[in-house]
Amino acid sequence: MTGPLDVHAARRRYVTVCVLFWLPLGLSTAPLILLLTERGMAMAAIAGFFAAHSLTAAALELPTGGLSDVFGRRTVLAAAGLLNLAALTLVGLGTAPWLLGLGMALMGAGRALSSGPAEAWYVDTVQAHSGPDAELRTGLARGGSATSAALATGTLLGGALPWLLGLGPALGVRLGEATSGLVLPLSVPMLLGAAVEIVFVLYVVTALREPPRPPVTLPYVLRSIPATIVDGLRLGGRDALVRRVLLSAGAAGGALAALELLTPGRAADLTGASESGAVLFAALACAGFICSGIGSHLAPLTARLAGSGERAVMVGLGVSASGLLLLGATAAFAGVGSTVIAAGGYGLVHLGLGAAGPSENDLLHRRVASSGRATALSVQSLALQLVAALTGLIMGALPPGPMPWLLGGALLLAAALLWTHRSATARRTPPDSVGCYAIGSDISSRHRDGSAM
Template identity: 75%
Template sequence: MTATRPLLDPAAARRRYVRVCVLFWLPLGLTIAPLVLLLTQRGLGLAAVAGLTAVHSLTAAALELPTGGLSDVLGRRAVLAAAGLLNLAALTLLALGTTPWPLALGMALMGAGRALSSGPAEAWYVDTVQVHGGPGADLRTGLARGSSATSAALAAGTLLGGALPWLLRLGPDLGAATSGRVLPLSVPLLLGAAVYVAFVLHALTALPEPPRPPATLRGVLRGVPGTVLDGLRLGGRDAVVRRVLLSAAAAGGALAALELLTPGRAAALTGASESGAVLFAGLACAGFVCAGLGSHLAPLTARVAGSGERAVLLALGAGACGLLLLGAAPTATGRFSVLLAATGYGLVYLGLGAAGPNQNDALHHRVSGAVRATALSVQSLALQLAGALAGLAVGLLPPGRLPWLLGGAALLSAALLWCRRAGHLAPPDVSSPAEAVRPGVRTDAGEGQRLL
C-alpha cells in the first residue's frame, strides 16, 4: 500500500474497521475458556497462574500511554501490525511452553499487544471518515458496528475455544504424539496465532492512511513523551473528556466485580464447581452477545433518547440496575433466582455495550487526530487501573450483597455525570496538534456540531 493511494470512503472504511475488530478479537476469544486450564495442566498452581495474569495486566498498564503516543507519531497501521505480531508470538509461546519462563514471556507479550491495540484501529477509522466528512462526520454508526463485531468475535471465540479441546479428546492423543508439547487445550491458542497472521496482513494491506512526515528513531522518542503528556492533560482540559474517563473507570470497577463474583455465584446456583464452570462459560458468551447487541443499538438509543449524552445516561443506568439486581437476587437455586441473576448479568453488558459507542463519539468530537489514539489509551488505562483496584477491594470485602451493591453504585455515579448537557461545540482543528482539545467552545445549532 503506497502512501499516495487515496483514502477509503466512509462505507468502505467501516467494513474494513469491522474486519480488523473481528480478526484481532477472535483469537483472544479463543483463549478465554482454555487458557487457565492449559496453564494448570502444565503443572502450575493457582498462585502461579495468578502471577502470570498479573504479568499481563501490569505490562498492559505500563505500556498503555507510551504505545498510544507511538501510534500518533508513527501511524496506526504500523502499530496495529506490531500488536498482531506480538500476540501471534504470545499465543504460540502459551500454546507450546511447558515451563514458567516461556509462559511468563507469552503473558508479557500479550499484555504489550493489548496496549498497542487499544487505540490505533479506532483512530484509523475516525481519521479516515473525517477526511471525507470533516470533523462533524457521523462516527457513531461505525463505532457501534466495530464494537458489535468485537463482541461477536469474542462470543464465537469463547464457544469455539471451549468446544474444540473437548472434541479433540475424542480423537488421537495429541499429547502423546507431540511428547506433551501440544495438548488439546493448546489447539485453540495455535488457531488464534494463525488468525493473527491474517490480521497482520490485513492491517498492512487494507488500511491506507494519510502520509506522515518521515519518522526517525530520535524523532519518535522525542515525539512520544510529548504526546503522552497531551493525553494525560485531556481530562483536566475538557469536562466531556473527563466524563468519558470517569465513566471508563466506573465500568472497569463494575466489570471487575462482575468477573470476580460471577463464577462463585454460578457454582452456588448449580451446586457444584464443575457445573458452575460450564454455566459461567455460557454466561460469558451470553454477556458478549448482550454487549454486541447494546453496541448495535447505540445509534438507535441516541435517537430515541434525544442525544448521545442522554443515551449514555440511560445505558449506564441500565448497567447499574443490572448489578443491583445481581446483588438483590437470592443465592438459592430456585428458578426465580436464576432468572433474576441472568437478567441482571445481561443488563450490565447490554448497558455497557450501548454506552461505549456514544461515549467514544463524544470523545472523538473533542480531540483531534494528533492525540486521538493517546486519548483512547488514557480511556483504556482508566478502565484497567480502576478494575485492578476494584478487584482488590472486592477481595477484601465480606462475601454477600455489599460488593455487588458497591459496583452498582459506581456505575450509577458514572451515569449521573451525564445528566448535565455539554451544549454545542466547534470541532477541533485537526490540522494543528496544538489545538488537540478545545474545551467549552460553543456555536449556534445551525453552524456547529452538537456533542453526541
C-alpha cells in the first residue's frame, strides 16, 4: 500500500462494496421460501433451515466481532463473500435437506463475518487520510442508502426473474429437464447472486487497500474468544437500559422471523402460483425496505414529539406490534379489503422497527464505552438472531392461520411495554461505565498503537 486513499475514493469503494455484498442477499429474499417449498420441504423443515442460519450467525457473532481487527478487513470480507457464494450455490441447486440446511448455515456464517469490516475499513481509511476528526457521516449515510437500494433492487429482480421465465413457452419446464431438476425458475436468482458474489470477492481483494498488520497467533485468538463472549453477555446484567435494548432486539427478531417465514406462502396463496407469489412478495419486501427507511428518517422527529428516546422506542415498537396484529387478524379472511389491511400491517411493522432502531442504538451508545461498542452491537445482533431462530421453530410447529402472526405481535407488544416506565437511563454515563472488549481490541492494543474499531 503506497498511501491512504483520499476521502472520495474511499467513499466510492465503500459504497460499491455495500452494493455488491447486499445485492445477492436481496436476490434471494423473494424466491427463497418458495424455492424450498418447491423442493418439497415442509414448513417445519424450512423453519429448521432458518434456525440453522440464525443459530450459526449467533454462535459466530461475538467470536468474529474482532477478527477483522486482527487479520484485516479485506481478508474477513473476502471470506464472507466466499461463504455466501457457497451458500447460494447449495441453496440454488440442492435438493436434499442436509444440503439445504448446510447452505443456510454457511449463509449465517457469512452474515456473522460481514458484520462491520466494510464500515471499519472506510473509517480506518478516511482517518488515515484526514485525521481522527475526519467527517464520516456522509460516507456512512451513503453506504446505508446503497445497502437499502441494493436490497430493494435485488428483491424486485429476484421476484421478477422466476415469473419472467415462466412466461416463455415452457421455458421453466425445459430448464428443469435440461438440468435434471437441479435448476428451477426459482433457482435462477440464487445462481445470479452467486455470480455477483464472485465479483464481490474479486473487488474486495483488489480495491480495499490496507496496511499490513502485525502477526498474531491463532491459539491466542482462540483463547480470547471465551472471555470476549462472557464479557459481552454480561452487558445486559450490568445495566437495565442495555437489558431493555437487548430484549427489544430479540422481539424485533421474532417479528422479522414471522415476516420472513409466513409472508411468501401467504403471497403465493393469494396469487395462486409460486412464481407470481414471488413477484408479490418482492413488491411487499421492497415496500418494506422503503417503510423502514422512512421510519429511520423520522426517528429524530419521533423522539422530539415523544419527549425522549425511550418513549420513541416504545412508540416504534407499538406501531410494529399493531402491524403484526393486523396481519394476524386478517390471516383467516380472504378478499380485497383483508388484503389491503394486511399490506398496511406489513408496512407498519417495518415503519415502526425503522423508527425504533436509531433511538435504541443512540441509548445503547450512551451506556457503553467506546472500547466495547463493537461487542455491544454484536450482543444486540446475537439477541435478535437467537430469538428469531426460536420463534421460527415455534411458528413452524403452529397450525397455519392467525396464531403465528399473533405470537410475533405479542413479542413486540411485550417489548413496547418494557419502555412504559421511564427511568433515569437517558443520562449520558461516564465513558468507562459499561465496558466490554472485542478480541481485536485486546490483541491490537498489544501489537500496535491506537484503539481498535
